[in-house]
Structures are given as structure tokens and as C-alpha cells.
Amino acid sequence: MTTAPPADPMIGRLVDGRYQVRSRIARGGMATVYLATDLRLERRVAIKIMHGHLADDNTFKTRFVQEARSAARLAHPNVVNVFDQGQDADMAYLVMEYLPGITLRDLLKDYKRLTPEQTVDILDAVLSGLAAAHKAGIVHRDLKPENVLLADDGRIKLGDFGLARAASANTATGQALLGTIAYLSPELVTRGVADARSDIYALGIMAYEMLTGEQPYVGEAPMQIAYQHANESVPAPSTRMPSVPAELDELVLWATARDPDERPADARIMLDRLREIEPGLRPGGAVRTASHDTLVLVGGAGDVPTAETRVLSPGGPGLAGTLTDDGEGDDADALTDAANRRRNRGYWLLALVLLLAGLAGGTGWYFGAGPGALATVPETAEMLPQNATLELEEAGFRVEPVERHDPVVPAGQVSGTDPAAGDLARRGSTVQMFVSTGPQILAVPDVVGQPEADARAALDDFTVADDSAGQFSADVEQGLVIAVLDADGAPVGDEYPERGALTLVVSAGRVPPVEGLAVGEAQSRLEDAGLKVEFADGQFSNEVPVDVVITADWLSDPMKPGDTVRLTVSKGPDLVEVPNVITGQTIAEARAQLEEAGFVVASNVPSFLEGAVVASVQDPAAGESVVRGTEVTVNFQP
Structure with a gap:
């Protein structure tokens, strides 16, 4: 049974009296990124809010503020802009420009590997932004596909400077290695030291991954991967993917050299080299691969080819023409015809290249900024349907409302979507919006x-x-x-x-019966059953021995564990001393005294003579202790 995920308490919150949080974009180890509206400037922004459990950790707070300061120092088209940073109660936040789109990691998940041309485009943009960072004295230290943003409008930007540090000198971590293990440079693994060349190494690993669809080092444990970074050399991408041009092989090997001194000193140097080789990597350019060069073999001296001249090209043998000694005759016509055929074939090849370029451009537009582009489904749970519809349509989706029962979300609110919030889907595709009808x-x-x-x-x-x-x-x-x-x-x-x-x-079974038990045993049985015990005043009993329970009264009905039972405990028989009533008293006075003491009086004197007769005999005798209520005989004896 499908249930709506628990609502994010940040959705709908107004941060610092300015930023209205609308939906969640992504969640990382240190912070969560939300889509928000800057109410002051009326624009959409991405607000990065540090996790609450890290608010008391000064190390994380310092790193979070460092990201804001590092990124704010950069003003470059290929770096995500930072607009604001602050603290709202116990919540540290960072406000950045909002870039609807996907990450390079998402692109690699969908397409596995990229073409050399696509790789060059992404490397050019990332290196441009990184060169600006290096020029400002900042080392990124966490380059990976997750931090390369591909906007829907075609822009490519570098973000997440959460681990950035000043690069005026080599920067040692002084603690556990930071950054993602798959992209750590050997010097970070072995010495914990990073500079601009460490960023270059990480970028070389990213280039390898874009060209081959996999990382150069894999292992079951992170330490295995770290060991390979420190002790092995990154192989050329063409060993895994033979179609990779030699120029890109050389660029990757240069960037991933184990010795930092053998790498480009910073991103600007590597960018300049990339732009030198870029024209040869474009369609129609002369691409030199690792195993195919154009060779011209000349048989004989002089500038004029002889009958033994052969021309070899990357596509295979060319036309081997022959000439007569005087250079005339049918051979000249054959050469002319061959030249015409080559020229015509060139036109067709040019047309084919233009067609393929148009298709590639159209495909790139379709999947990059057009209807086929991927977009993140926004979070709409517990919103009103009309508001959720606007949110989804703004993200580029068509909306199909569907009613369904939901035990958590109140009736009339949105309980979720299909695809789910946070998933990627094609722009223009239909998203089912589930409207709750309440629980079934x-x-x-x-x-x-x-x-x-x-x-x-x-x-x-x-x-x-x-x-x-x-x-x-x-x-x-x-x-x-x-x-x-x-x-x-x-x-x-x-x-x-x-x-x-x-x-x-x-x-819990029956209440233990305790009447007739000794008080200690009765109390133990009741408390073992989870009941409380209190005591009433003790009572005299001629039938129940002393300290034995006479009655157990329930103070609740029905009884539950924790309720109270009141015990009445026997004080034993009620003994009273018989007073002396035979000296100087009438029978009537003796009767009154005995009855007041709790005895029953018997006498052999008629009642009408009791006032004039002096008692002379009583039984039991005076001074004896007997049970209250015992019959005492008072007789006249002349």
C-alpha cells in the first residue's frame, strides 16, 4: 500500500523573513538544497540549508561559511553564483542562483559515456570556471560529476565549493581525507596535501569517465581505490575505448600524472592546451588517432611521382595513379576522372557531415533545452491541487489529476506524484498528481x-x-x-x-485472591501482578488471626495493571478486662457498667428488684480479659 512520505518541515517556511521555501531539490551529507522564492527581488533561488544536527559542530559551520566566501569571490559564467549567506535561529543557510537542469552524474547515468565532442564541451566549461577559481587563489578539492551542473538552457556551471580552501600554499587536511575517494589525487591520499594540481587530477579522472563510461580504479573498499590512486598510473582512455582520439589520451594522461610536477600547474594551462587541440576533434577536422597517421610513400627522387608512388590515408589506400614517360595519354585522362570523382565524393561527404552536425545539434537541443530535456519533478505533497498544478507546469510538465485514498494526507490535498518528487522526467511528459480523498x-x-x-x-x-x-x-x-x-x-x-x-x-488474567493470606504474602502477590497496595485501618476479628487479610477491595472496576487494591488486615480478637461490679452497687448499676464496657449482662434478679439489691456474685470474675461481647453473670446471693 502506497503512503505519502513524511512532510518536510522546511516546505513553506520563510527563512530570515525573505526566502519562501517551495520544494526540495537535493539532499547531501552536509546540507539540503531547496527551491525558494526571494520575496524581496521576486526571483527563484536555490537555498542550501545545513543539517540541524551539524549546527553545533564548529568544523562544519566553518566549512559551510567557507563555501559562501569562496564562491562569492568568483564571478564567472561557469561558476554557480552565490547571492547571500546567513543564520536564521539555529539554521545556517546559503543562497545561490537556481539552475533547473541535471548534473553531469545524471547525464552519465543516462548515456553511460559521452562522445569526444561532448567531453570537450564540458571540459572547456569546467576548466574555464576552475581557472577563475585558481586565479582567485581557491582550490576546489571536491571535483566530481555531481558538482558539475548542466542547465536546461545549455549553460554548464561548477558548484559546491564546500571543501574549497585558499591555495596560497599547499593545503593539508590535518584530518581524514576530504572529497570523493574516486577522484582523490595521489598526494591527497599519501600526504593529505592539496593544491591546484589536485583539482587537475580530479578533472582528468572525470574526463576518463566521460570518455569510457567508467572510472579507472574500482574496488570493494575505499582504501583499495585510494591505494590504486597512490601506486598506479591511470591508463589511457583508448585502452578501454579505442575510438578515443590520441589528443584526448594525451590530455588525460597529462592531467592524471602521479607526480604533481608533471601535471598542468593550474586549470588555465590545461584549458589553453584543450583549445589548441579542440579544432582537430570537431567533425570535419583532421583527427589523429593513436594508431593511424597519413603516410606518403615516394618511390624515386624528384618532386614528380613515378609509377611507384602510393598514397595511404587513415581511411585506407588512395588512388594509385600511373604516368607515362611524357606525362600524356590515357593515364592523364584517368587521373582527371579520378580527381573529379574525389571532388564529387567530397561534396557528398561535406553534405553528410553537415547533415550529421544538424542532427547532432538538433538532438543536443532536444535533450538539452527542448522538450526532451530532463527536469526534476518538484515536491508537491500536502499542497492544494491548484498550487501543485502551477508548480508542476512551471517545471515543464503536463498534469493529470488522479484521486486516491491516503491514510496520512487530508482529503483535498496532494498526496504525491508519479514519477515521484525528486525523480527526473522528460519536459512535456505527463505527471500524475494524486489528490487525496482521505483514508479508506x-x-x-x-x-x-x-x-x-x-x-x-x-x-x-x-x-x-x-x-x-x-x-x-x-x-x-x-x-x-x-x-x-x-x-x-x-x-x-x-x-x-x-x-x-x-x-x-x-x-492480564484474574486479580490474585488474597483474603485469608498473611499480609506480607498478599502484598507480594498483588505487586507481582502489577497492582499497587494500600491498607485500610485494621479490624478486630474473632475468626481471622492477627495480621491476616480480612478483605481485599478493588478501587477500580475493571482493574488494570497499576490500579490499587485496599487491604483490611485483622488485629485479632478484641479482648476487654472485666470490671469489678460486686462491691456497693445495685444490680442496675452493675448492668450499666458492664454494658458500657461491651459485655452482655445476665442476672438471677428480677428487673423490678435490680435497684434495691446489691450484687454479690459475677462471672467471669473481675480483672479477667475476655472477648468484648462476652456474657457476664451478676447474681444476688443472700
């Missing part, structure tokens, strides 16, 4: 009397609380379900919303 109403299975685990499995379409509610029951066996409660704590009905919150009430 489902029948609730009857799980009363089932074991808890079975009940949870049967209620898988709902959100069952991890902690069940225990309840004591004399009728339901321990561990079986007594009831299912809804979000309000009432018994659930026959139907309930999908993924709605439910709580299981599970039997």
Missing part, C-alpha cells in the same frame, strides 16, 4: 478472544499502538484480547478508517 473505510476484523500477536496481524491495515492496554479478567485467559479501542478510547465499531489508531485491551 475498512471493515474491522473481530479479534476478541484471540492471542495478541494474531490480533495484531489481523489488524495490519490499521495503526495498532505498540503498547497494549492490560486489564484483569476472571473470564478471559491471560494474553487474549478483551477489546479493541478506537482513538477516543471507546470500543471500535465494525468499520474504521485505514491506518486509523487502535489500541488492544489484553487480559
